[in-house]
Amino acid sequence: MKAIVWQGTNSVGVETVPDPTLLLPTDAIVRVTSTAICGSDLHLLDGVIPSMEKGDILGHEFMGEVVEVGRDVRKLKVGDRVVVPFNIACGACDPCRRGLFSACDNSNPNHRMAEALYGGVSGGGLFGYSHMYGGYAGGQAQYVRVPFADVGPYRIESDLRDEQVLFLTDIFPTGYQAAENCGIVPGRDVVAVFGAGPVGQFAARSAQMLGAANVIVIDRVPERLAMAAAAGCQVINYEQEDVLIALREATGGRGPDHVIDAVGMEAHGHGPGALVDTAKQRLKLSFDRITALRWALLSCAKGGTVSLPGVYGGLIDKVPMGAAFAKGLTFKMGQTHTHRHIGPLLSRIEAGEIDPSFVITHRASLDQAPDLYRTFRDKHDGCVKVVLNPWA
Amino acid sequence: MSADRPTTNPTDPAALPDAAPEADLTETGTAHLPTLERSVMGSVGVALMGAGLRSARPFQKLVLGGVGAGLTAMAATGRNPIAAALKIRQTGQGEVLVRDAVTVGKPADVLYGVWRDLAGLPRLMTHLQSVEVLDDTRSRWTVRAPTGTVSWDAQITADEPGRRLAWASLPGAAIENHGEVVFREAPGDRGTEVVVRLAYRPPGGTVGAVAARLFGEEPAQQLRDDLMRFKREQELGFAPTTEGQSSGRAAHGGQA
Numbered sequence: 001m002k003a004i005v006w007q008g009t010n011s012v013g014v015e016t017v018p019d020p021t022l023l024l025p026t027d028a029i030v031r032v033t034s035t036a037i038c039g040s041d042l043h044l045l046d047g048v049i050p051s052m053e054k055g056d057i058l059g060h061e062f063m064g065e066v067v068e069v070g071r072d073v074r075k076l077k078v079g080d081r082v083v084v085p086f087n088i089a090c091g092a093c094d095p096c097r098r099g100l101f102s103a104c105d106n107s108n109p110n111h112r113m114a115e116a117l118y119g120g121v122s123g124g125g126l127f128g129y130s131h132m133y134g135g136y137a138g139g140q141a142q143y144v145r146v147p148f149a150d151v152g153p154y155r156i157e158s159d160l161r162d163e164q165v166l167f168l169t170d171i172f173p174t175g176y177q178a179a180e181n182c183g184i185v186p187g188r189d190v191v192a193v194f195g196a197g198p199v200g201q202f203a204a205r206s207a208q209m210l211g212a213a214n215v216i217v218i219d220r221v222p223e224r225l226a227m228a229a230a231a232g233c234q235v236i237n238y239e240q241e242d243v244l245i246a247l248r249e250a251t252g253g254r255g256p257d258h259v260i261d262a263v264g265m266e267a268h269g270h271g272p273g274a275l276v277d278t279a280k281q282r283l284k285l286s287f288d289r290i291t292a293l294r295w296a297l298l299s300c301a302k303g304g305t306v307s308l309p310g311v312y313g314g315l316i317d318k319v320p321m322g323a324a325f326a327k328g329l330t331f332k333m334g335q336t337h338t339h340r341h342i343g344p345l346l347s348r349i350e351a352g353e354i355d356p357s358f359v360i361t362h363r364a365s366l367d368q369a370p371d372l373y374r375t376f377r378d379k380h381d382g383c384v385k386v387v388l389n390p391w392a
Numbered sequence: 393m394s395a396d397r398p399t400t401n402p403t404d405p406a407a408l409p410d411a412a413p414e415a416d417l418t419e420t421g422t423a424h425l426p427t428l429e430r431s432v433m434g435s436v437g438v439a440l441m442g443a444g445l446r447s448a449r450p451f452q453k454l455v456l457g458g459v460g461a462g463l464t465a466m467a468a469t470g471r472n473p474i475a476a477a478l479k480i481r482q483t484g485q486g487e488v489l490v491r492d493a494v495t496v497g498k499p500a501d502v503l504y505g506v507w508r509d510l511a512g513l514p515r516l517m518t519h520l521q522s523v524e525v526l527d528d529t530r531s532r533w534t535v536r537a538p539t540g541t542v543s544w545d546a547q548i549t550a551d552e553p554g555r556r557l558a559w560a561s562l563p564g565a566a567i568e569n570h571g572e573v574v575f576r577e578a579p580g581d582r583g584t585e586v587v588v589r590l591a592y593r594p595p596g597g598t599v600g601a602v603a604a605r606l607f608g609e610e611p612a613q614q615l616r617d618d619l620m621r622f623k624r625e626q627e628l629g630f631a632p633t634t635e636g637q638s639s640g641r642a643a644h645g646g647q648a
Contacts, residue, residue, distance in 0.1 A: 005640035018638040024630060055641035092627045094497055094582045106624050109632045112617070125632070137637045145637055 002390065003141035004369050006056045009047030012370050017057065020137065020145035025072035028149035030084065034162040035062035035140050037369065037386040038086075038170060039197045040311050042377050043266060044130065048281065049313060051113055051131040059140025060086035060127040061169045063162060066153070067143070075150045082153035084146055085338035086170040088125035088136060091151035102335035107148065108134040117314070123335055140369065142390045154342045163357040163387060164349055167202070171385075172356050173341035175202025175262070178309035179210055181332035182258035186211025192247060192256035192299060193217045194292040196224035196235075198359050198385045199309050200262035204233050205354060207260070216250055218243055218295075220268070223382040227359070247299045255301035263292035264310025276318070288316050297324045308333035359385045365392035417572060417589040419491070420484045430467045437463030487568075487591040490611045494619040497583035498626045500575040501554040506626070507573055508557060516625060517618040530562070542566045568593045586622070588615060 005015045020029055038061050043049045063083040066076055076082070089096050093105035104124030108114065113132045114122030125147075128138015137145060146153060156165050178199070182191060184207060191207040193200045196219035207215045208231065217228035218236045225235040236246045247256060265288040268274065277289035296306050297320045306329050324331075348354055361384045364372055372386045425433070440460025447453045466472055472480075481489045496503055506512070510531050514520040521541055524532040529548040534541050544565035550558035550572070560570035571590030578585045592611070624631050 001638075003638070003640065005643075007640075007644070015640040015643055017640045017643075020638045021636070023633055023636055026630070053641070054644035055639045057639055088632075090628055090632070092497065093623075094495065097497075106628055107632050109634055111620055112613070115616070134632075135634045137634070137639060141638075147632060 001142040002366050003057045004059060004138075004366060006044060006052050006058055007054055010045060012045060012058065012373050014367050014369065017141070020141075020143050022068060022070045023145065024147065025070040026148055026150065027070045028066050028073055028076055028146045028153065029068040030062075030064040030082065030139075030144050030146050030153070031067045032062045032064040032139055032142060032144055032390045034064070034166045035059050035388050035390060036166060036169075036171075037061075037140070037373060037376055037388070039199060039376075040129070040264075041373070043264075043311060043313075045373055045377060046266065048265065049130050049132075051110075051135075053131060053135075056128065056130075056135070057137040057141055058128045059138035059144075060129055061166065061171065062127075062139030062144060063156075063166050063169060064144075066149075069149060073149045076153055076155075080153070081156045083156060083165050083168045083342065084127075084139065084144075085152045085154075085173075085342065086127055086129075087123075087335060087338055088127065088134065088147055089151055089339060090124075090148055096151075099337055099340045101337045101339040103337075110135055126335075140366065140388060140390075142366075152339065154339075154346070156346070158350055160349060161357070163360060164355055165346065166387065167198075167356040167359070168338075168342045168345055168349075170336065170338065171198045171359070172202045172345055173338045174309050174336040175199045175204075176206040176341055176345060177336050178203045178260045178262065178307045179206035179212075181307040182207070182210075182260065182305045184210045184212050184258065187213055189257040190214045190216065190251050190254075190301075191258045191260065192296075193228075193233075193260045193262055194296055195219060195262035195264075195310065196221065196228050197262065200224075200260070201227060201231075201359050201384070202356070203260045203262050203309060204228055205231055207258075208232065209348070209353060214250075216247065216256060218247075221379045223361070224379075224384055227384060231358075243295055244299055251301065255299050256304065257301050258305040258307060259296040259300040260307045261292045261296045261310045264308070265289060265312050267291040267293070288312050288314055290316050290319065294318070294320055297321075297329065300324075300327060300329055302327045303329075305330045305332055309336070360387050362386040364388055366390050416484050417489065417491075417570075417591055418484060419481050419489050421482060425466065425470050425472055430470055433463045434467030437461070437465075437467055483591045485591075487593050488611070489589065489591045490615050491587070491589040492612070492615045492619055493585060493587040494623050495578050495582055495585050496623045496626050500577060500584040503584050503586060503626065504554045504557070504575050506622075507575075508551075508553075516622050517614075518621070519614050519618075544569075567595065586619065588619065590615070 001019050002014055003017045005013055007013050041058060044052055066078050066080040066082060069076055087102045088107040089101035089104040090106040095103040095105055102124055107124040108122045110131050111122040125134025125136050127136050189212055191212045193204045196217045204215045204217050216234045218238055219225050220237055220239045225237060229235050234250060236243055267289045274291045281289055300306055361382055362372055366388055369388055375381050375383045376386055437460045440456050444453050444457030444460055447456060483489045510523045511525050513523050519536050521534040521536055526532060532543060532545050534543045545562040546559050547562055549560050550556060556572060556574045558572035561568050569590060569592035574587040576585050
């Protein structure tokens with residue numbers, strides 16, 4: 001089959017690889033009908049996520065049709081049309097039973113690696129996202145092996161198009177969870193979203209759905225800001241305005257009640273802080289560049305929530321912790337518990353509250369994916385979100 | 393040993409005929425060198441420093457002198473800083489202590505039962521080659537080691553069904569060791585906390601323990617892996633894997 005393969009830092013390619021097979025009786029094989037490139041795939045392209053190996057198949061946002069199931073699979077049948085959460089959960093451990101699917105105790109076979117870095121605990125496995133997260137082959141391919149087939153895949157029974165449901169696999173629940181984590185008081189709270197990439201777009205629209213009085217979106221890419229403005233968000237281009245002053249003005253000097261950092265570890269930012277971050281990341285002294293996080297802490301209103309859907313990988317410093325303490329902020333963060341959001345969010349799509357396909361700017365075949373990885377990374381050609389058809 | 397822990401099976405003391413008094417499993421710090429190791433290190437260190445000073449070649453002088461001075465310092469202070477840096481912990485008797493815990497979503501008596509079936513343990517612990525049950529309390533353990541296999545006889549020193557199992561190696565063991573597994577109810581409906589503490593005298597003292605750590609034959613990591621394997625076997629009935637999945641590895645000089 002054809003698959004997108006990580007070939008090293010800043011190098012992905014289309015290769016012919018063996019078709020996946022069932023490895024355990026609880027596995028299923030899915031024929032991928034649509035898959036997407038995620039902003040967090042760019043961290044893999046840039047080589048800032050450790051433990052990638054040459055030959056790894058990428059991709060964690062995918063959907064398709066079940067073509068084979070293992071003998072212990074009960075709920076899923078051949079022929080089912082499914083969306084598959086990007087994180088892999090066992091469904092049986094204590095975190096899974098509490099709905100904390102991304103914190104699954106059991107689904108990461110390489111728990112050693114994450115335990116060494118993260119204080120003796122590992123999160124669950126992820127599709128196509130480094131060996132630290134399990135080393136599972138990803139879904140930017142014609143077929144994919146799906147472990148724990150009775151736990152993850154969610155059956156789509158309505159006639160919604162792929163493009164309307166594909167993002168239930170990651171970016172829609174991720175943006176939604178970021179907004180939900182803010183505990184928005186409807187009609188009262190103002191929410192600021194740093195980063196108007198796909199997750200930021202869904203965080204902003206989710207904040208609106210949850211009743212935010214106003215949503216302010218901060219980015220530097222005009223097309224992304226236009227997309228947010230089209231949804232009724234107020235927008236700030238941080239290359240044109242002093243973002244902290246602009247946010248104070250927009251909120252009568254209080255600051256946003258809640259701030260969502262939908263940027264994470266590869267913030268561009270500017271000023272001396274950003275230069276220091278970049279230098280340290282290049283020298284491998286640090287994983288993360290944290291301009292967006294600094295702005296989030298500094299801008300947030302007293303008693304507010306700083307919600308982090310953006311991915312951070314390692315140790316950070318020069319964090320304005322004094323500001324966070326002085327204002328009594330709450331931090332909420334972590335990988336999305338995708339499984340628990342798919343059903344409710346699918347209902348919102350079916351009810352016409354949101355059509356997630358608004359975020360798509362580029363459609364392509366697998367063969368075009370390597371070029372589009374670069375287009376997406378460089379934010380060229382108005383690129384916000386790329387959807388791939390593995391059979392085109 | 394804490395006071396609330398009986399040393400023998402309270403319901404059937406006769407089941408443990410000649411159980412030795414239980415040795416301490418309390419952690420007391422890092423890498424205090426036993427007397428024998430200190431004196432050997434001291435002699436070797438002084439000899440190396442002497443050889444270094446006599447050497448005509450400056451590089452040799454530096455290396456021999458440096459290593460010699462390091463060993464002498466370790467002997468003098470009674471501490472192995474490399475072991476300390478590698479977080480090798482000890483009991484009051486100078487044994488290496490390894491401890492870890494995992495929460496498993498099953499009742500304590502079920503988990504105790506799995507553990508009490510000693511002959512079945514090698515299925516859960518990959519570095520164990522076999523456990524041969526000799527009688528009610530005695531068993532013969534064979535583990536894989538860098539040099540082949542190592543065997544010793546052990547005896548159960550405490551057996552509290554559903555709560556705790558303790559064991560000690562019998563005199564003459566190649567690797568003297570003792571330890572316990574405690575099963576206690578986790579708060580809420582989370583199942584059972586399984587706590588393992590084991591102490592052993594590594595061949596070669598703290599130096600041997602450091603070497604084992606550096607070569608990846610590491611009891612702390614093995615225990616962690618075994619506990620996770622045990623949890624997964626109990627909660628899922630299998631271990632998740634990516635072994636044999638498709639990849640582009642063949643094109644990049646590896647297996648597909």
